[in-house]
Amino acid sequence: MTMKKYEMLIGGAPAAPASCEWFESVNPFTAAPWAMVPRGSKADVDRAVAAARSAFYCGSWRSMTASARGALLRRLADLIAADAARLAEIETRDNGKLLAEMRGQLNYIPQWFYYFGGLADKIEGRVIPIDKPGVFNFTREEPLGVIAAITPWNSPLLLAAWKLAPALAAGNTVVWKPSEFSSVSALEFGELFEKAGFPPGVVNIVTGFGNEVGEPLVTHPDVAKIAFTGGDRTGEYVYQQAARGLKHVTLELGGKSANIVFDDADLDAAVNGVISGIFAATGQTCIAGSRALIHRPIHEKFVDRLLALARTARMGNPLELTTQVGPITTRPQYEKVLDYLRIAKEEGAVCQLGGSPATRPECGSGWFIEPTIFTGVRPDMRIANEEVFGPVLSVIPFADEEEAIRIANGTVYGLAAGVWTTSMRRALVMSERLEAGTVWVNTYRAVSYMSPFGGYKRSGIGRESGMDAISEYLQTKSVWIDISGNTPNPFVMR
Numbered sequence: 001m002t003m004k005k006y007e008m009l010i011g012g013a014p015a016a017p018a019s020c021e022w023f024e025s026v027n028p029f030t031a032a033p034w035a036m037v038p039r040g041s042k043a044d045v046d047r048a049v050a051a052a053r054s055a056f057y058c059g060s061w062r063s064m065t066a067s068a069r070g071a072l073l074r075r076l077a078d079l080i081a082a083d084a085a086r087l088a089e090i091e092t093r094d095n096g097k098l099l100a101e102m103r104g105q106l107n108y109i110p111q112w113f114y115y116f117g118g119l120a121d122k123i124e125g126r127v128i129p130i131d132k133p134g135v136f137n138f139t140r141e142e143p144l145g146v147i148a149a150i151t152p153w154n155s156p157l158l159l160a161a162w163k164l165a166p167a168l169a170a171g172n173t174v175v176w177k178p179s180e181f182s183s184v185s186a187l188e189f190g191e192l193f194e195k196a197g198f199p200p201g202v203v204n205i206v207t208g209f210g211n212e213v214g215e216p217l218v219t220h221p222d223v224a225k226i227a228f229t230g231g232d233r234t235g236e237y238v239y240q241q242a243a244r245g246l247k248h249v250t251l252e253l254g255g256k257s258a259n260i261v262f263d264d265a266d267l268d269a270a271v272n273g274v275i276s277g278i279f280a281a282t283g284q285t286c287i288a289g290s291r292a293l294i295h296r297p298i299h300e301k302f303v304d305r306l307l308a309l310a311r312t313a314r315m316g317n318p319l320e321l322t323t324q325v326g327p328i329t330t331r332p333q334y335e336k337v338l339d340y341l342r343i344a345k346e347e348g349a350v351c352q353l354g355g356s357p358a359t360r361p362e363c364g365s366g367w368f369i370e371p372t373i374f375t376g377v378r379p380d381m382r383i384a385n386e387e388v389f390g391p392v393l394s395v396i397p398f399a400d401e402e403e404a405i406r407i408a409n410g411t412v413y414g415l416a417a418g419v420w421t422t423s424m425r426r427a428l429v430m431s432e433r434l435e436a437g438t439v440w441v442n443t444y445r446a447v448s449y450m451s452p453f454g455g456y457k458r459s460g461i462g463r464e465s466g467m468d469a470i471s472e473y474l475q476t477k478s479v480w481i482d483i484s485g486n487t488p489n490p491f492v493m494r
């Protein structure tokens with residue numbers, strides 16, 4: 001079978017990489033290459049940033065009314081909706097996540113473009129009732145310029161939409177670098193911008209490796225802001241590089257989220273929620289509830305029920321809609337998860353389920369790991385503190401609310417937390433005291449284009465989605481106009 005050889009998107013046209021090199025994108029279920037992705041480099045980044053800069057400063061994007069910009073975003077949303085099934089299948093082939101999950105994401109992605117398209121012409125400045133007589137003072141909310149959007153492999157288009165929709169609504173232009181492991185859907189998606197009628201150079205896509213494309217993009221002097229989603233180590237490095245150019249950043253990083261179950265919870269719902277928190281998407285989500293904190297009076301009973309439900313998980317081909325747990329997306333990630341299984345066992349955690357590669361016939365030649373549950377996990381163990389990004393759950397008992405909060409807040413991360421209780425008081429106290437950007441009570445893994453999302457502590461900086469997100473892509477200008485007609489003393493401050 002001949003593999004499709006893709007081109008990048010620069011200045012509104014397909015672009016071959018300056019290196020004249022392509023690399024293979026591998027299907028994680030078959031472990032076989034299925035597409036050829038351009039190997040971008042600094043030269044391509046320079047071309048893409050120049051195109052984005054020129055689209056920002058001169059041309060029809062600059063002079064377009066905010067309403068027309070919003071209409072373009074909504075037209076793009078219509079095109080994504082019409083193409084959702086095809087794009088979802090591409091994502092599944094590229095990153096191995098369940099087709100059922102990717103269809104759900106693709107059907108939902110248009111909402112980010114409708115929402116921020118609607119917001120484009122509601123970005124307003126203010127008239128300040130200034131304390132100085134004879135002066136008219138007002139503010140303007142202005143775009144930042146060229147935005148570098150850098151995305152990971154686990155939810156490629158969804159996480160790009162979280163950046164592109166507000167960035168474009170605010171009037172910026174974008175250079176997007178998708179993960180080297182999941183670039184195909186980005187390049188297919190890129191074609192929709194032209195169809196929607198975006199002027200050339202407003203959105204550019206450069207594919208390739210982190211050090212060869214990501215780094216020159218972050219350090220490029222004409223990039224005003226980095227909107228990054230990825231691991232916290234890479235995020236820290238990106239932040240340092242961005243700081244040298246005093247650039248704006250949004251960082252959406254990793255997590256070690258606690259799913260806390262009290263003895264007064266609806267246990268059917270809680271078992272379901274804990275399982276969905278860790279085994280959905282094969283645990284490869286930043287919001288994975290990878291620590292289950294279980295109230296001691298129900299610990300044993302709850303673990304039995306968790307094990308019973310986890311044992312029913314159907315593994316296999318992610319393209320089949322009945323599959324519940326798919327492969328790990330990349331070979332390095334698979335090896336990292338195996339490392340953590342070993343570390344957990346060496347630390348003395350008790351492996352109650354899984355704990356090894358999955359060799360079931362339905363797993364084909366993919367990188368599968370058995371859904372794994374460890375009990376006897378202490379909060380100080382590495383398995384209780386470090387992000388595994390795989391189907392691995394650590395169960396930790398707690399005595400009371402104080403201990404639950406101490407354990408839940410006891411990691412460097414603060415992305416999300418779940419609380420399972422029927423007590424209103426507990427729900428409110430816990431949601432106040434948990435150090436996390438998102439707290440779910442009696443639900444888990446819910447996100448919306450309307451609700452701000454982001455991390456506390458090492459889980460990130462800034463917010464995506466909702467009204468908060470648009471201000472991440474704007475800067476405020478204060479305009480002073482003298483209307484007094486006087487000529488004041490030039491040697492004192494006005």
Ligand code: NDP
Pocket residue numbers: 150151152153154155159177178179180181208209210211213214215218229230231232234235237238252253254255285286287387389415455459460
């Ligand atoms: P990485 O941090 O490895 O990579 C993220 C992106 O950064 C990729 O496009 C990568 O390119 C790029 N990159 C790598 N090195 C550099 C560099 N020096 N300069 C600029 N860019 C660089 O993350 P993964 O792709 O492995 O994704 C998994 C991580 O993402 C997890 O930690 C997860 O928690 C986090 N995540 C966070 C979310 C959130 O919203 N908080 C949501 C989803 C995931 P390349 O692929 O070529 O290496």
